[in-house]
Amino acid sequence: MSVLTQPTLEINLGCLLENFLTLQKLSKPSVAAAVVKDDAYGLGAKQVVELLYKYADCRHFFVAQAVEGEKIAPFADKAVIYVLQGMGQDNLEIFKQNPQLVPVVNCPEAFEFWKQNRLDKRQPVIHIETGLNRLGFREHELEALSQADKKEFSLVMSHLACGDEKDHFMNAYQLENFKRLKNTYFPDLPASLAASDGIFLGKDFQWNMVRLGAAMYGINTAPYRENQMKNVVSVTAPVLQIADLPKGQFVGYSATYRANTNRKVAIISIGYGDGLPRSLSNVGKVFFKNGGVLHEARIIGRVSMDNIICDITGIDNLQVGDTAYLAADFYTLDDMGRDAGTISYEIMSRLGKNPRFIRKYIK
Amino acid sequence: MSVLTQPTLEINLGCLLENFLTLQKLSKPSVAAAVVKDDAYGLGAKQVVELLYKYADCRHFFVAQAVEGEKIAPFADKAVIYVLQGMGQDNLEIFKQNPQLVPVVNCPEAFEFWKQNRLDKRQPVIHIETGLNRLGFREHELEALSQADKKEFSLVMSHLACGDEKDHFMNAYQLENFKRLKNTYFPDLPASLAASDGIFLGKDFQWNMVRLGAAMYGINTAPYRENQMKNVVSVTAPVLQIADLPKGQFVGYSATYRANTNRKVAIISIGYGDGLPRSLSNVGKVFFKNGGVLHEARIIGRVSMDNIICDITGIDNLQVGDTAYLAADFYTLDDMGRDAGTISYEIMSRLGKNPRFIRKYIK
Numbered sequence: 001m002s003v004l005t006q007p008t009l010e011i012n013l014g015c016l017l018e019n020f021l022t023l024q025k026l027s028k029p030s031v032a033a034a035v036v037k038d039d040a041y042g043l044g045a046k047q048v049v050e051l052l053y054k055y056a057d058c059r060h061f062f063v064a065q066a067v068e069g070e071k072i073a074p075f076a077d078k079a080v081i082y083v084l085q086g087m088g089q090d091n092l093e094i095f096k097q098n099p100q101l102v103p104v105v106n107c108p109e110a111f112e113f114w115k116q117n118r119l120d121k122r123q124p125v126i127h128i129e130t131g132l133n134r135l136g137f138r139e140h141e142l143e144a145l146s147q148a149d150k151k152e153f154s155l156v157m158s159h160l161a162c163g164d165e166k167d168h169f170m171n172a173y174q175l176e177n178f179k180r181l182k183n184t185y186f187p188d189l190p191a192s193l194a195a196s197d198g199i200f201l202g203k204d205f206q207w208n209m210v211r212l213g214a215a216m217y218g219i220n221t222a223p224y225r226e227n228q229m230k231n232v233v234s235v236t237a238p239v240l241q242i243a244d245l246p247k248g249q250f251v252g253y254s255a256t257y258r259a260n261t262n263r264k265v266a267i268i269s270i271g272y273g274d275g276l277p278r279s280l281s282n283v284g285k286v287f288f289k290n291g292g293v294l295h296e297a298r299i300i301g302r303v304s305m306d307n308i309i310c311d312i313t314g315i316d317n318l319q320v321g322d323t324a325y326l327a328a329d330f331y332t333l334d335d336m337g338r339d340a341g342t343i344s345y346e347i348m349s350r351l352g353k354n355p356r357f358i359r360k361y362i363k
Numbered sequence: 364m365s366v367l368t369q370p371t372l373e374i375n376l377g378c379l380l381e382n383f384l385t386l387q388k389l390s391k392p393s394v395a396a397a398v399v400k401d402d403a404y405g406l407g408a409k410q411v412v413e414l415l416y417k418y419a420d421c422r423h424f425f426v427a428q429a430v431e432g433e434k435i436a437p438f439a440d441k442a443v444i445y446v447l448q449g450m451g452q453d454n455l456e457i458f459k460q461n462p463q464l465v466p467v468v469n470c471p472e473a474f475e476f477w478k479q480n481r482l483d484k485r486q487p488v489i490h491i492e493t494g495l496n497r498l499g500f501r502e503h504e505l506e507a508l509s510q511a512d513k514k515e516f517s518l519v520m521s522h523l524a525c526g527d528e529k530d531h532f533m534n535a536y537q538l539e540n541f542k543r544l545k546n547t548y549f550p551d552l553p554a555s556l557a558a559s560d561g562i563f564l565g566k567d568f569q570w571n572m573v574r575l576g577a578a579m580y581g582i583n584t585a586p587y588r589e590n591q592m593k594n595v596v597s598v599t600a601p602v603l604q605i606a607d608l609p610k611g612q613f614v615g616y617s618a619t620y621r622a623n624t625n626r627k628v629a630i631i632s633i634g635y636g637d638g639l640p641r642s643l644s645n646v647g648k649v650f651f652k653n654g655g656v657l658h659e660a661r662i663i664g665r666v667s668m669d670n671i672i673c674d675i676t677g678i679d680n681l682q683v684g685d686t687a688y689l690a691a692d693f694y695t696l697d698d699m700g701r702d703a704g705t706i707s708y709e710i711m712s713r714l715g716k717n718p719r720f721i722r723k724y725i726k
Contacts, residue, residue, distance in 0.1 A: 001472065002451070002452050003449070003450070003451035003452060003472055003473050003475075003476040004451045004452060004453045005428060005429065005448040005449060005450070005451045005453055005454055006428055006429075006430065006448075006453050006454065037636065037668065037669065038636035038668055038669070038719075039718065064636065064668070064669040064719070065368060065369055065669075065719050066368065066369075067369065067718075067719060068719065084669065085368040085369075085603060085632055085669065086366070086368060086603070087366070087368070088365065088366035088367045088368045088601075088684070089365050089366060089367060089684075090367045090368055090369050090601075090721075091368055091369065106603060106604055106630075107603070107604040107605075107606075107683065109364065109366055109604075109682075109683040109684075110366050110603075110604075110683070112366075113366040129606070131612075131613065132614075132615065132616075133606070133608055133612055133613065133614045133615070133628065133664070133672065134614075134615065134630055134664075134667070134670055134672055135603060135604055135630050135670065136604075138606055138607070161613065161615065161616055161617065161618050162616070162617055162618055164617075165617070168618075170613065170618055238451075238453075240448060240449070240469060240470070240473075240498060241469055241470040241472075241473075241498055241499075242470075243470075243492070243496070243501055244501070245496055249494075249496055250494065250496065250524065250533065251495075251496045251497075252495065252496070252497065252524065253495075253524055253525070254524065254525055254527075254528070255524050255525055255531075255533055265496065267469075267497055267498050269448055272708075272709045272712060273400065273401035273427065273712050275713075278705050278706070278709045279642070279704070279705065301496070301497075304497070305400065305401055305427070305708065305712065306400060306401070306427040306428075306447065306448065307497055307498065309496065309497055320470065320472040320473075321451070321452075321472075341642070342641050342642065343641070345635075345668065346635045346641045349635060349636050349668065350638075350713060353716045353717060353718075354716060355402065355430075355716075356401075356427070356428050356430060356431065358453075
């Protein structure tokens with residue numbers, strides 16, 4: 001028996017690379033760009049960029065903020081790093097000092113700023129709105145661009161709202177809008193529409209560049225069928241204590257669980273402070289490998305900052321120091337997202353940034 | 364007009380200190396310990412420990428993990444740093460190298476480990492279970508301790524399940540249990556039962572040491588009345604774009620919002636990648652200060668990783684680059700927690716760890 005205290009986050013870079021290569025193949029001859037914003041969805045932008053730059057010859061990356069681009073620039077010497085939130089007073093210096101960074105221009109005001117602060121040897125991307133109603137030029141704003149204005153850009157992009165729902169009417173609607181706007185205003189520019197989910201909608205959606213994010217990290221962006229991606233993230237934590245829970249007793253903050261029969265519980269060293277969603281309270285699952293068999297246990301009571309409590313009644317021979325599996329091949333972050341009432345993207349983005357994990361990268 | 368891209372997290376250390384001193388006064392003559400686990404609820408353990416050590420003479424800190432204790436030890440030379448998850452094979456070295464760290468012992472197995480690896484000049488804390496049914500010795504395990512065993516400890520502690528609900532039956536139940544177990548098994552030891560919420564339940568709950576966490580960070584741990592604490596955390600983000608949203612159009616991923624009349628929207632540079640809960644989709648609020656008046660806008664559509672979209676119809680004169688207030692004195696993280704279907708603790712713990720913020724400490 002061991003006494004252990006710290007949870008572990010394992011990131012399988014081998015699987016991540018394999019996912020990227022699979023997606024790259026699926027979207028040929030489009031250029032495969034890697035989306036590494038939000039610290040590569042929390043998994044470590046430095047590690048992901050180094051990997052893809054070296055082993056997949058990836059030369060196009062997308063980040064949201066210039067500060068994110070600055071961090072990865074040293075690991076992607078000859079790459080182009082597109083900055084989705086664009087360029088402004090608060091990050092102009094970063095753009096000046098990092099010649100790999102290329103701004104996305106999302107609206108006329110940002111375009112004015114670009115024209116007042118043009119950077120040598122860089123041509124921004126123009127983002128056009130096709131139905132998501134988030135960032136991007138609206139059509140009347142495109143109409144207002146002069147011919148000289150249009151020559152400022154190197155790429156035209158847009159983004160799908162419902163790419164993860166194969167038959168959603170929005171997909172055809174946005175594709176039609178994109179075709180029409182691109183052909184009307186930027187007939188000669190290369191174009192990018194699809195993120196991970198868009199790739200699976202077929203060749204029409206792939207255009208000249210695809211932006212590989214979620215699927216590369218193992219998320220199922222085509223949830224209408226089995227995931228074709230390899231799982232990348234595993235989370236484990238040690239059992240800190242095993243105890244009897246007598247009939248009638250309550251569990252956790254606000255006493256939201258009551259034992260109606262005698263139960264046995266394990267207290268695990270992970271909580272929302274580590275990025276486990278608190279919405280898993282009373283609904284989440286924990287797994288144990290015991291004698292070659294996988295056992296499933298339910299989280300009972302509230303998820304607290306540093307601990308969860310789970311019902312291990314009927315699982316024999318568990319000990320203090322044993323490993324609880326929170327996320328793994330057999331229960332992915334997609335599964336956890338479903339149980340937590342959210343999406344795996346949000347959970348992945350949380351987990352990776354928590355410094356209490358023993359962080360392991362597997363190649 | 365400015366073009367700006369990056370969100371800002373502001374942590375008011377002056378208010379935090381004031382909160383600590385208020386709580387310390389309320390709980391005199393108990394020793395006021397500061398709970399700085401989870402990187403001080405995400406706000407920066409280094410900064411919080413430096414502050415309290417220097418300006419409040421705080422000499423007792425609680426962390427969850429030994430790795431957290433190790434990080435703050437240099438800023439709290441003569442302090443005792445209690446480690447709630449205890450000592451095990453995976454952090455023994457950290458305990459050996461940091462003489463300020465004192466383990467909490469939560470169960471017999473951890474106590475055995477302590478006895479096999481006693482550390483000079485340190486006496487652990489014993490954690491006893493009184494109704495939360497989380498970590499802590501159960502009564503039959505206390506019975507099994509010898510007289511010599513009991514002399515190993517320097518403090519006996521437990522933790523309340525429902526301290527934030529003044530009249531919850533659990534409070535009296537746990538207090539009775541704590542009294543009885545402490546007096547039976549550790550009549551001579553100093554004792555600690557109350558965290559922030561317990562202090563407000565009265566003198567009976569305060570014992571020899573109180574553990575100040577949530578309330579110090581501005582969270583209302585007595586939500587049955589107005590918050591007596593000062594707000595510590597403010598979050599702002601710039602407006603990236605303003606656009607018309609024509610009647611019939613959809614907004615955001617999965618098209619969960621549809622405009623039934625012509626609307627006007629602002630796209631803001633913050634999302635769940637920055638720690639804003641995705642459960643604020645279609646329910647969260649954003650505020651603007653405009654001409655000396657505070658305006659309230661609703662988040663529409665899904666919160667995405669880097670952006671939110673809000674309905675600013677009827678708010679005049681907003682511009683790109685204007686400041687959107689996500690959390691402030693007038694809309695605290697407690698308010699956000701209510702809107703997001705969770706608690707401020709979870710949101711605070713997320714926000715602070717995100718590196719994309721411009722992070723400002725105010726004294």
